[in-house]
Amino acid sequence: MEDHMTGCTQENNKEKRYECDVCGKAWEKPSKLEAHRRVHTGERPFDCSECDKNFTRYASLLRHNRVHSGEKPFACSDCGKSFKTKQELKIHQRVHTGEKPYGCSACGKSFAQLSGLLRHGLVHSSERPFTCSDCDKAFKSSQELKAHMRLHTGERPFTCSDCGKSFKSSKELKVHRRQHMGERPYICSDCGKGFKSSPELKMHMRLHTGERPFTCNDCGKGFIRSDSLLEHQHTHTGVRPYTCSDCGKGFTRSHGLLVHRRTHSNERPYTCAQCGKGFTCSNSLLQHQHTHTGERPYTCSQCGKGFTCSNYLLQHQRTHTGMRPYTCTQCGKGFTKSTRLLSHQRTHTGERPFTCTQCGKGFTQSNSLLEHQRIHTGERPYTCSQCGKGFTRSSRLRSHQRTHTGERPFTCTQCGKGFTSSTKLLEHQWVHSGQRPFSCSDCGKGFKTTQELKVHLRVHTGEKPYGCSTCGKSFARLSGLWVHQRVHSSERPFTCSDCGKAFKSSLALKVHRRLHTGERPYTCSDCDKGFTRLSSLLAHQRTHSSERPYTCTQCGKGFTQSSNLLVHQHTHTGERPYTCAQCGKGFSRPNSLLSHQQVHAGD
Template sequence: MRKNVIQVVIKSTVMPFRWLRSSYRCFYCYDVFREPKDLKHHQNVHSVEEEIPKAMENYWEPEVYVDISNISCRLCTETITELYQLVDHLILKHEIKFNKDIGMGMNAFKLEEFSVNCLICDHRFSTFGHLLIHTNKDHKGLSEVLCDICGQHFRSAKYLRQHIRNEHTKKPVVCSLCGLTVISKNKLRTHMQNFHNHRYKCYACSDHFATHYKRSQHMMLAHKSREVIKCSYCPRSFVYRSSMMRHVRETHLQERTAICTVCGWRSFAQYDLQKHMMKHSNERNFKCSDCEKAFKTKKTMRQHYNNIHQKPKLHDGVVNEIMLSK
């Protein structure tokens, strides 16, 4: 499967990407983006031919998400509109080695500026998460079953239900090492990684790290694995370019183009404005798991939990949070 994907990505304009927790992620460096257009623009910083083989070495999902909104062949000017058409074209005209017996290895989507399209029925959706829900509900048997929470692939609805029960259902679980109670097996796994297991091993030495980001930071600073991304205004450095740009806009340029129409509050990011607007809404979507009291924001719910209910055993920053279904 890996060889199939590498061949197609190198010889065409299809764009591989990742989806995790309501955000697009760069396939090569894990930078996070809220909008498809920002992800597409970011791709220019990467050398696809050099980086796709290494990226695929550490990819273990059965298929790769690819955007085909600007699909074309890099080797000629023939008009291409679909992924299967592209593969047939590359095999017949350019004689690439592609093993069809093991499947495509790619799941195609069209990420437009204001919507994402279902390629089976051409329905449009405002977010990629909504498209995944639609795919599971309306096109079972025609495509992979996808988890709309984390984007993971499953061969059937049975395995998807098992995954949701184990990973995303909020059922209290106790850590056997420290006694901490968390709301799901997925949260327990995160806790184990952060506090009891450093599973991200450095590629160059014997050091281990709790997160992928911390390992990347170590590789960059200790082993010079990639260029340090420095702020041009101050001495700070960053692992990801998107983090540096956010820092520059917020700290140095102080861009405040997102404006609250209610109170005039300003922000440099539309996402921050959306969170701010919760203060002006009567909706209380964040519920305390201990006393049933509901709050407008996750931050205020956490403050309440820490002040009223937090046990001595709990680590800082770990709270039980339950989203109310709308």
Template sequence: MTFSSSHDFTLRTHREKKVERTEHTPTMTTFEVHERIHTGEKPFSCSDCGKRFTEKAKMKIHKRIHTGEKPYSCSDCGKSFTQNSSLQIHKKRHTGDKLFNCPVCGKMFTVKGKLKIHMRIHTGDKPFSCLECGKSFAENAKLKLHRRTHTGEKPYGCSECNKRFNQKGDLRKHLQIHTGEKPISCSVCGKGFIKHGDLRKHERIHTGEKPFSCSECGKRLSQKSSLKIHQRRHTGEKPYSCSECGKAFIVKSKLKEHERIHTGEKPFSCSECGKWFRRKDEMLIHLRTHTGEKPFSCSVCGICFAEKSGLKVHEMNHRGEKPFSCSQCGKGFTLKSSLRRHEKIHSGEKDLSLTAVHFNQCIHSSLRQLNKKEIICLYN
């Protein structure tokens, strides 16, 4: 017997046993509702998202997702639920009833179905497959969520900005952007976060943990996304390119900064003098000229700098490090710009800006005429 003939036989058998409706049975029987499993009939649809159901009662329960109605409340903790069955399962947490335990790891469950799903972690069983792409899942609920990536269904909408989500949990997290709520805080510095994942990433600042290492150079990083960006330095990949000039960048943020050169946009302004900047870090460095703040100090001599780059160059002087050398005479320099200026001596090229810079960096001692001392020149 083929599947089709077997299916027809099943329906025929059901229909033979079908209860004849009389004036005493005006509503649908349980059997008639059950029959829709075989026919695929779903006559009740949600007016909010269009999802269809075999029973009106199930459609009403589903509607609570959109309305937020939770009529079943726990008498112990006050937590509310859309279905009574969910409340009954929840109550077992208070009573401590955990009747089903995993024979592999011993984990306890209040619902047998949860144990069955859990067991698939140990067996590797993934019985629910996507008809679109073939991806398999251990839970039917996970498959349903996955299907939304193909259908584009997003049943959960934000009442503030109308942005829609395919998972209720994603909507809850999004709503915290509008409320400003950050319920998860760092135990070390108190900084608040919306997501547990963001907190875990932040905590690595305090612990110094860097679990992600580069396979090329061994450098360790605290975040997987940082590793991905770092690896582009080895591969040479620059996926973000400027539509105006074609210049490519490793990260999208650098492309956005670059595009402001073409647009002339300067979105960051100094609160003290009103000067505008293309980049926020440039504005913050400039602001230090007003505040006098110099947060970067030398560990050798204690001298402070407004910029980290200034400290870096200064520390090179302590170490005697001069990474840029002239190919003509071998003279070394701490800055690449200093090397470029020096190279013009060999080429014979005259640079008026060089003359001006050189002059401004020279301090003429007032004792020159009196003591015949040489000019003190800071330019090297």
């Protein structure tokens, strides 16, 4: 260790006559020798009257008493900051002077404090002499071990006087206090962003330099932080050492467990000053605030797309590189995020740990449950500033806003057609490939997405979970309920610019516009006949195959479309839901009502 300390200030050359009979160390004064001997005997004769802590030297007790009194008599002439001891002030002044008198002989790195050099020396020696008795993790210093032990004991002795939050170390509390004061003294010279601590700035700088000094031996992935590498390695080993005592969910990080526990306690300590929305962690609040400011500080160098946090940018860049580092061991499917792999694995196990308390429905992800609960509450927290339409998810609001701006950033490489979201582009690409990977187990019909299959299955089960509060009519799709509710309000917000006809949904307007343009994008491969709707093409193709997948349970008659089956069932029930407004006569089919109305028109 002495080899790494060439920059140390040499001891003065006074004669040292008083030698310790235990270790041989010499002192120039008998009082210093006496104080030193207490290191060997363990004697601490100077007791603090307030906290019972004891010390080997009276001067140490005096310094400690300032912790209780808050006294900081030594002030910096440059910045006014105060300190409890002359030594602390002396070390602090090196921040202004840039002096780093302790240099490492191995790599040349310099330090403002001797303790910093001593800790750094262990980097070269790989020595970690202080080991945790609970988990065998080793540390470079006793102070690091002491702080680590609080993970096991749960001790958080340092409490914030503003919000009551507790911390494992005084340094963590000091950094946290800057959140309340708004202080970010460490500024990035490249982008001007401020940080609460120098390590945060150092790690941030790696975003600009591209430096990733911590590399995974299994997959070669690099990280800007050592703890990020440690957490990543758990994805290879499957270890989740931090477990929730309420639901059994495991986490790779203690912080992840801490944030998760707030989902059980409903604690949301971080609140948005603009809209009052609460969040379980400060990062989520910071990202949310970007939705108010519109700020997207992290930009993709390849496509220019902006993101609210660096992690989202990192995940997005994998769409360009094609990298999917998280692979399912059962089916080999790759994912860009470890959380998506975890959710996917539940499709194999059938696990749905997040359950709705109102209807009992289970979900594989907590955010899916949160979005589902908005169906019951009617909450739509993301509102379009142009038309007032509300959405349950911020991503759906962003896609919707593109209908106003005309932006379609996701383009099909085969036909050049643009889309407002990557999901819609993916679904469209299956039109070219003909791929329908999700099949119905009842009728064999294929679908492009799991959501389409899920909605289709309601045809067989009869499930209609979305009910109209006005008339009680139920629907298999939430969008069907929204469109239906316009029957009661007579609202038809979508108007054709050619003929002025109004429609209840944007999809109905889109299909209608094809009457003016003559567009028939869905073509039969057998007879080349074109159709304005995909459903019309599918029904037509059954005339070639003679397929009739919709069967009446009472008489066994088959139909090519579910709507024809529904009309047919009226012949068994006697129901006549289509009524003439002029004479009150009822009909079982809508076209029969239309023919009847011509009788009145002829009168």
